[in-house]
Amino acid sequence: MDELPPSPSLPTVRAHKGRGAASNPEGRFESIRHHAEDDGWQSALLDEAAPRPRTEVTEERAKSVITRNDSPDIAFEQAMNPYRGCEHGCVYCFARPSHSYLNLSPGLDFETKIRAKGNLAEVLRTELAKPGYSPKPINIGSNTDPYQPIEKKWRLTRAALEVLAECRHPCTLVTKNALVERDLDILAEMARGNLVQVFVSVNSLDNHLAAKLEPRASAPHRRLKAIAALAEAGVPVGVLVAPIIPALNDKDMEAVLERAHAGGARCAGYTVLRLPWELKQLFREWLALHAPQRAEHVMSLVQQMNGGRDYDSDFRTRMRGQGVFADLLRKRFELACRRHGYGRARELQLDTSRFVPPPKVSPQGELF
Structure with a gap:
């Protein structure tokens, strides 16, 4: 009796227009795992166009909004993120694994199921008014982008800036969205008091590549205009040339630095690709879908920069890598910065001396 032919394997990943991740794997803290099996009927359905994943925003009530950092390779000590998850959908985002703490996937969930801290401004006021609070620059956007598309509606970043401007509290911002221009009125006022510095992330000048790597971020040329x-x-x-992905976007490093300096950027920094936790799988899936011919070469260079592994969490090397290729990137970056007269991407000596705590609101006053 002839054996039955094996059932075709069920595809588990596919490109989703406007999204970076190709799949939605369970986070590492999930106790239940889902595994798809092909019963012979599903294959035909898979050929049909699947509906696009929609963005869902859930409001959460934050208990605190200022986080503290003591990592030796990060310049700032305080940070604030108005959103958890990011609609930009950058497939390489090192923050994706943080969605696992919400029992959500670092994959499509990270870019479609967003948490918005609706009471951010209120809680920020409370924290700044605490006795003994010592003002230090707050970085906005250290984990997820404060100007991702949903900021147009929620305006949480602007609300935070209004509080900081009122209190004359310094801050830095990191974004890859031209929406930052909307808040030029506040930012320009804060700049006159030496209270703000903005970093715009641009890691390529190739719009086609950016549309796949960072599907809902502003196009590179638009960020340069910002x-x-x-x-x-x-x-x-x-300007932050970050992250640099070997054999994929590293060729644009010098051109990005040249164009950004021509636009008015006066300090620069870079990081290399980091692949912690579930991000390894997601990035390999992306390579298989969008750059299959160079996928093996890209990962080989990534491993060379991480001591033979996909990722090395050592504080001394995780941001810049190690080995021959990492050294080459460093030398290229330093040479380009010297050519254009860039300073290092460190915080300016922002003014903390004029900080005025917000007035305390008595809970008893809410009764009247």
């Missing part, structure tokens, strides 16, 4: 707009308004602005 740099120029910030500089023209008197806001100190820097």
Whole structure:
């Protein structure tokens, strides 16, 4: 008796237009695992166009909004993130694994199921008014982008800036969205008091590549225009060539630095690709779908920069890598910065001396 032919394997990943991740794997803290099996009927359905994953925003009531950092390779000590998850959908985002703490996937969930801290401004006021609070620059956007598309509606980043401007509290911002231009009125006012610095992330000049790597972020040329707009308004602005992915976007490093400096950026920094936790799987899936011919070469260079592994969490090397290729990137970056006269992407000496705590609100006053 002839054996039955094996059932075709069920595809588990596919590209989703406007999204970075190709799958939605369970987070590492999940106790239940789902595994798809093909019963012979599903294959035909898979050929049909699947509905696009929609963005769902859930409001959460934050108990605190200022986080503290003591990592030796990170310049700032305080940070604030108005959103958990990021609609930009950058497939390489090192923050994706943080969605596992919400019992959500670092994959599609990270870019479609967003948590918005609706009471951010209120809690920020409370924290700044605490006795003994010592003002230090707060970085906005250290984990997820404060100007991702949903900020147009929720305006949480703007609300935070209004509080900080009122209290004359310094801050830095990191974004890859031209929506930052909307808040030029506040940023320019803060800049006049030496209270703000903005960093715009641009890691490629290839719009086609960016549309796949960072599907809902502003296009590279639009981010460069945002740099120029910030500089023209008197806001100190820097460029971050981050992350650099070997054999994929590293060729654009010098051109990005040249264009950004022409627009008014005066400090620069870079990081290399980091693949912690579930991000390893997601990035390998992306390579298989969008760059199959160079996938093996990309991962080989990534491993060379991480001591033979996909990722090395050592504070001394995780941001810049190690080995021959990492050294080459460092030398290229330093040479380009010297050519254009860049400073390092460190915080300016932002002014903390004029900080005025917000007035305390008595809970008893809410009764009247």
